[in-house]
Amino acid sequence: MLRKKTKGQLIVLSGPSGVGKSTVISELLSQREGIHFSISFTTRQPRVGEADGVNYFFVTRETFEGMIANDELLEYAEYVNNYYGTSLKHIQEKLDAGIDVLLDIEVQGAAKVRAKCPDAVFIFIVPPSFEELSRRLHRRATDQEEVIQGRLRKAREEYREIPNYDYLVVNDKVSDAAAEIVAILTAENCRTKNRMNLVEGV
DSSP: OOOOOSSOOEEEEEOOTTSOHHHHHHHHHHHOSSEEEOOOEEOSOOOTTOOBTTTBEEOOHHHHHHHHHTTOEEEEEEETTEEEEEEHHHHHHHHHTTOEEEEEOOHHHHHHHHHHOTTSEEEEEEOSOHHHHHHHHHHHOOSOHHHHHHHHHHHHHHHTTGGGSSEEEEOSSHHHHHHHHHHHHHHHHTSHHHHGGGTTTO
């Protein structure tokens, strides 16, 4: 019986809008136990089918700016005129309990986490091609054409940040993308520094 790990792993997942991060995350959470998905706070309006405390914690701009002022956020960023951020206290409690924590955040936020938590694992998800990303955004049918074009421009900027990530996962088939992330996390857990507690006192 392996001893429970003493510290959880912080996992940061980024990727352009429309790449299918939410679907991959759902698949990942169904395949692997012991991962807590950190729900971000946002000032944007809920989309159809989204629920407060499930997809995001939906708050007012005033509330969010209060959290910034009180230094309650691990990271936050403004994206398409809305704030998104991660509660520091919430994450620390999970990591200290030996639970892995998964963050779904865009590249600005990821850069802030990298500065504060260099031991985190950074994974970027891409579609099989840029044309496929455009197809997926159009297929979603939730945005006007000008918004879609804005998202594609933003995606090109985000791609420039890929060299700062540890791993690159292609979401062609959801189950394959989730399996790749599981393999990454297994390898990370096997790092010597993460397993020294198993051989102490030998």
